Amino acid sequence: MVNLPVVIKRKFANVAKVKDVGQKIETCMSIFGNDMDRSSHYNTREELAIKSDSTHQNLFEIDRSIYGCLACLPGVTDISKMKVIYKLLGNSWILNPDFHVTTPILPMEYERKIIDYLLSTLPANRMFNTFINFIDLKINNARTRKTVLPFILNSPNLAWWSVKYRSKLKKSLSHCWGKKMTSVICEIMESPVWSSKEEDIILTNIRKHIVDSTINNISHIEECICFIFSLLPEASYTIPLFKTFFDAKTDFSKAKGLPKEIIEGIRSTYHPTIDKAKTLEVAKSSMTSKEKRLVQNQAVKSGVEIEWDPNTQPLVELFIYGFKMGFTPEIRSSIAWKAKKAASLLPFNYNCVGLLLDDSFSMSGSEDQKLKALAIAYATIEMLSYIGTDVSMWTTSGRDFHYENKPIGHSNLAHPLIRVLRVDRVDAIFVVSDGYENASEGRFGEVLKIARDKCKISVPVYHFNPVAAAESKIALRRLAEDVVPTPVTNPEKMGLTLFKTMLTSDPKAGIIELFKIVLPELEKTKELYARKIPTALTQGGE
Amino acid sequence: MDITISEVLKGCTPGRMQSAGYMQIVPLISEPDMIDKRFGSFKGLLASTKRTTNYGTLYLENRNDFPTIFPMGVGVLTSAVAQNHAYGKVKLMTKMSEATLPNAACIQDSQGGMFNSNDKQTMTILPYSIREKALEVKEQNEFRKLWPAIKQFNSDIGINSDYRSMGHLEYYLDEFADRLDEFIGQFEIVPNQVGAIILLNGQVAGIERAPNYDFWKDLWKPLIRECYGSASLIFAKKGEKPSPPLGRMPINDFLVKDLASLEIEYNKAEDFEEDTVKNLIRNFIQQPFVATREENEPNGTICVDHLSGNQFTGQIVRDGAFVVYASLIPDKKARFNTAANFAI
Numbered sequence: 001m002v003n004l005p006v007v008i009k010r011k012f013a014n015v016a017k018v019k020d021v022g023q024k025i026e027t028c029m030s031i032f033g034n035d036m037d038r039s040s041h042y043n044t045r046e047e048l049a050i051k052s053d054s055t056h057q058n059l060f061e062i063d064r065s066i067y068g069c070l071a072c073l074p075g076v077t078d079i080s081k082m083k084v085i086y087k088l089l090g091n092s093w094i095l096n097p098d099f100h101v102t103t104p105i106l107p108m109e110y111e112r113k114i115i116d117y118l119l120s121t122l123p124a125n126r127m128f129n130t131f132i133n134f135i136d137l138k139i140n141n142a143r144t145r146k147t148v149l150p151f152i153l154n155s156p157n158l159a160w161w162s163v164k165y166r167s168k169l170k171k172s173l174s175h176c177w178g179k180k181m182t183s184v185i186c187e188i189m190e191s192p193v194w195s196s197k198e199e200d201i202i203l204t205n206i207r208k209h210i211v212d213s214t215i216n217n218i219s220h221i222e223e224c225i226c227f228i229f230s231l232l233p234e235a236s237y238t239i240p241l242f243k244t245f246f247d248a249k250t251d252f253s254k255a256k257g258l259p260k261e262i263i264e265g266i267r268s269t270y271h272p273t274i275d276k277a278k279t280l281e282v283a284k285s286s287m288t289s290k291e292k293r294l295v296q297n298q299a300v301k302s303g304v305e306i307e308w309d310p311n312t313q314p315l316v317e318l319f320i321y322g323f324k325m326g327f328t329p330e331i332r333s334s335i336a337w338k339a340k341k342a343a344s345l346l347p348f349n350y351n352c353v354g355l356l357l358d359d360s361f362s363m364s365g366s367e368d369q370k371l372k373a374l375a376i377a378y379a380t381i382e383m384l385s386y387i388g389t390d391v392s393m394w395t396t397s398g399r400d401f402h403y404e405n406k407p408i409g410h411s412n413l414a415h416p417l418i419r420v421l422r423v424d425r426v427d428a429i430f431v432v433s434d435g436y437e438n439a440s441e442g443r444f445g446e447v448l449k450i451a452r453d454k455c456k457i458s459v460p461v462y463h464f465n466p467v468a469a470a471e472s473k474i475a476l477r478r479l480a481e482d483v484v485p486t487p488v489t490n491p492e493k494m495g496l497t498l499f500k501t502m503l504t505s506d507p508k509a510g511i512i513e514l515f516k517i518v519l520p521e522l523e524k525t526k527e528l529y530a531r532k533i534p535t536a537l538t539q540g541g542e
Numbered sequence: 543m544d545i546t547i548s549e550v551l552k553g554c555t556p557g558r559m560q561s562a563g564y565m566q567i568v569p570l571i572s573e574p575d576m577i578d579k580r581f582g583s584f585k586g587l588l589a590s591t592k593r594t595t596n597y598g599t600l601y602l603e604n605r606n607d608f609p610t611i612f613p614m615g616v617g618v619l620t621s622a623v624a625q626n627h628a629y630g631k632v633k634l635m636t637k638m639s640e641a642t643l644p645n646a647a648c649i650q651d652s653q654g655g656m657f658n659s660n661d662k663q664t665m666t667i668l669p670y671s672i673r674e675k676a677l678e679v680k681e682q683n684e685f686r687k688l689w690p691a692i693k694q695f696n697s698d699i700g701i702n703s704d705y706r707s708m709g710h711l712e713y714y715l716d717e718f719a720d721r722l723d724e725f726i727g728q729f730e731i732v733p734n735q736v737g738a739i740i741l742l743n744g745q746v747a748g749i750e751r752a753p754n755y756d757f758w759k760d761l762w763k764p765l766i767r768e769c770y771g772s773a774s775l776i777f778a779k780k781g782e783k784p785s786p787p788l789g790r791m792p793i794n795d796f797l798v799k800d801l802a803s804l805e806i807e808y809n810k811a812e813d814f815e816e817d818t819v820k821n822l823i824r825n826f827i828q829q830p831f832v833a834t835r836e837e838n839e840p841n842g843t844i845c846v847d848h849l850s851g852n853q854f855t856g857q858i859v860r861d862g863a864f865v866v867y868a869s870l871i872p873d874k875k876a877r878f879n880t881a882a883n884f885a886i
Contacts, residue, residue, distance in 0.1 A: 361730035409732045422801045438560035454798045
């Protein structure tokens, strides 16, 4: 049994500067929340990659369990999750006699759970990119194979993936099996009758990793492998999706049910005379919610009606959709539902909350992501409006808050601050602003300081800065000495941001809290293969 | 014919001053019936040097069904392997018209080649000091006339030393792109804005007016980011501390006892700042300019005038008495003429 508080206390007992550990964790969390593998305002992509790699390495060296668990918090970018997976799988698990310093806090089987959890939260294309990147990174150990093969083979989406990500799957499987073994497996699969030696090869490389070993399931998975590697004649396939794939090449109307990109590929290759708009009509039944939302504009133009469920979409994306297509009652209700749900996950619970929205012209965002910054700002305000029972909201433009409002005018944050401060019994003030105050520069900080010094106002003030992406061209600006700006890219996933604040003040308590948040989530990850009974963990005192 | 700044800005009211770092902007807001919507965007103008076959001659084409104004001190940057060009003056472009501008200048000294109107083009407003020079030498027919000014500017602003000795404007735009983005991010267009009075470190550095809000929106980025932004960056390079914004009045915290009195003192400080700006504008708006006609609209009433005055110089476009476009900057020579003689 592992008693987490005791292990954590022992592990960090000899570390002279626990605060340093907290700072390293904090730096790593900033990278986790922002790494998009793109260049930024100040650095090239390569420079950022070097910085990111060294930050990952620093935390990994402190403790690979903390490192892995941090990546499981909401708000971590997909790129960061991928890098954590590379790091965990690329470095072998060596137990060191120097228990206090180098042995990870969690037992090894939990690391597998962390990796499974991270993979399961990646979109399919990113997951396959992760597998393919193992090739370049030369990661192909037993742990990797035991991660990749069960993930692919046990997926209920395997047939769909086989069509949509055929070449990525081919590369991923080939890497796991190795070139020589792949050609052996392909040869065996092509043949209708297998020797006992061939049976053993298939058992070791495929069937051993399959959880549901019913004959039907095994033959389904093996047919998918045949499709991925093009091993059988077209007429031999029995899985309906594969039959559809081959039929659509001769009759486009039969393409219904295939992924949208595949339908478009078949249309342009085999049916170039058919109008492109027809792709939407045929693909609408098989599109994901995200795809359906993204093609709404195109669908309206093409006269095709595509239904989608707004409740499945991120809050920020609902605002972007609303800006483009209008805020229907359905969209408004989804926004309210999602905002309320996101607010319930925040560690804030106030009676009276003051909200200050900067809706000045500069909140329009950058040219390349014009609506994004505004959507993040509105989504954040909408969510924050649910964290108190009583809410008082002010805007820099003096307008009432409406989703349809476009940013306008100069940034006078000081006057609305006074108005919010004058609200009776306000427990906390949240400012959503890009931090550019020009009417006049510095007045917000001046007003807040006088309010604190002369009027003895101690109400906490939080500043959330909507960042359209990690490539934001503008560094975060401080509005006042004692108000730290917090970047927000996705208000629904502010766990990482808020946890950062906790860690800065008390690293040990923060780490215990980290495990309390993450471990129950890991348990929810679907079991993909039989494991030993994991080591029991307790989170009680010594 | 004489004209005053008051007449140049007729139909505008000053808005709330915006202030950040070395620069302050007083927005000029148009009264609703004083907006001239006839003029469309200058961004649709097509420029070429290939049609002229001469360095230093720019050919402009307006294929739109509306008139527009080629603003004062525009630089045309092309992605083609060709010499970028600039023009120091204002050019009125009537609808569906074309014009040859013989006194343009090359702004890329070691680059040969002519560009075509269908090559990808970007229009910038020249950096502050180069624009000033371009206006001063507007009538000189010499394509190299801006190279010394560009070299001086590149040195002043701190371009990478490898490029400092070259009269290339694009190095500034490339090397300082991020800082200029951050600079423009501090200022905002306000509703119905058609112009601005721009102050640099407490001194009026320019008076700009556009025919309408959409024209101003198009002019905003090249003018504030690339032109006035350059002057702000040079101040920063020199390491001078920004002067407190003109009229900046701290809140009198001695009189603050509670939030109600804080609001009163805040309002007093704000009112003081507002009055200071108004006084500043009042001080120079009656100064007269001598207007010299530069161009008349063929068969029309619109014209371009060059203005010279005690402190400012620049160009305006007007339709009769109504000024639709103005760009005025401090006149170095005029400042020298009116300066007090040396005395101890």
